[in-house]
Amino acid sequence: MAPQKLIIDTDPGVDDAMAILFACAHPELELVGLTSIFGNVTVDVATRNALVLTELAKTNVPVAEGAAGPLVQTPRPVAAEVHGAEGFGHVPPITPVGTPDGRSAAEFICDMVSAHPGEIVLCPIGPLTNLADALKRDPAIASKVKSVTVMGGSVWAGGNATPHAEANIWQDPHAAEDVFAASWPITLVGLDVTHDVICTNAQFADLAKAAPTHGGFLNEISQFYFRFHDEANGFLGCYMHDPSAVISILHPELFTSTQHPVKVVLEGEEAGRTLISEESRRPAIDVCHAVDAEGVKQIFLSTIAAAG
Ligand code: RIB
Numbered sequence: 001m002a003p004q005k006l007i008i009d010t011d012p013g014v015d016d017a018m019a020i021l022f023a024c025a026h027p028e029l030e031l032v033g034l035t036s037i038f039g040n041v042t043v044d045v046a047t048r049n050a051l052v053l054t055e056l057a058k059t060n061v062p063v064a065e066g067a068a069g070p071l072v073q074t075p076r077p078v079a080a081e082v083h084g085a086e087g088f089g090h091v092p093p094i095t096p097v098g099t100p101d102g103r104s105a106a107e108f109i110c111d112m113v114s115a116h117p118g119e120i121v122l123c124p125i126g127p128l129t130n131l132a133d134a135l136k137r138d139p140a141i142a143s144k145v146k147s148v149t150v151m152g153g154s155v156w157a158g159g160n161a162t163p164h165a166e167a168n169i170w171q172d173p174h175a176a177e178d179v180f181a182a183s184w185p186i187t188l189v190g191l192d193v194t195h196d197v198i199c200t201n202a203q204f205a206d207l208a209k210a211a212p213t214h215g216g217f218l219n220e221i222s223q224f225y226f227r228f229h230d231e232a233n234g235f236l237g238c239y240m241h242d243p244s245a246v247i248s249i250l251h252p253e254l255f256t257s258t259q260h261p262v263k264v265v266l267e268g269e270e271a272g273r274t275l276i277s278e279e280s281r282r283p284a285i286d287v288c289h290a291v292d293a294e295g296v297k298q299i300f301l302s303t304i305a306a307a308g
């Protein structure tokens with residue numbers, strides 16, 4: 001079978017780097033592009049880091065720069081305390097050789113989806129602004145994508161950016177609301193499942209030995225991220241948010257979901273909260289609520305180990 005065409009919309013970001021290197025390494029995925037977005041870092045840093053990752057993976061996948069801020073609300077601070085000031089933990093900025101694609105992220109998404117109708121999975125692992133912009137630019141893409149797998153939200157598990165909101169949705173609730181209200185097939189891989197998928201610092205140390213280039217880089221940039229989890233959550237390791245979303249595309253059998261229309265709280269103390277909606281006209285989306293965490297981790301670790 002031909003590999004699955006994939007666009008990752010991303011704010012790298014330590015776990016974004018894990019997801020991107022996984023996608024580059026897996027033979028059943030064809031990464032056709034990365035689109036950058038503000039979130040963990042500013043958008044220019046996200047673009048730079050995305051280029052660095054494509055160069056580390058030795059692929060010439062295009063990187064298109066996306067939105068610098070949310071649709072409506074005042075921008076929230078970047079997540080320097082989680083991912084480091086430059087997005088790769090304590091690692092100083094790396095200058096890529098390549099430059100971004102000339103198109104905006106929204107333009108790139110519309111072009112690629114229209115050129116390959118029914119073939120592309122969109123996987124946003126940052127705030128959903130670029131997807132909302134792409135929908136606005138060409139609403140017909142909703143019927144041309146194969147599916148959309150979102151890392152974001154938390155229907156039952158509570159938040160991580162606030163007690164109510166998951167970080168990607170909190171960064172741009174209005175964009176998430178537009179994306180969840182559109183008629184396209186969405187799977188939500190939120191904190192309801194990603195909080196079950198935890199890798200330890202020891203597993204990354206082993207990965208660095210097995211695969212010095214890719215595993216070694218991920219182990220290095222993750223040290224800061226592990227310390228954040230140690231202080232915030234009491235374990236020296238990390239939640240595998242973004243790689244879990246990418247793995248769910250290849251291995252839906254590892255995830256259990258139920259269909260619900262989902263809406264987003266736009267303002268106030270609960271801004272960014274994702275709720276099951278009673279609105280009957282809103283399309284239902286697949287909300288993941290259980291995961292075979294061991295299966296997801298083994299696929300991640302073995303794929304990166306094989307990448308070298
Ligand atoms: O809540 C987890 C998400 O927020 C991930 O995409 C991670 O990269 C962070 O930005």
Ligand code: CA
Nearest residue numbers: 013016125126
């Ligand atoms: Ca992310």
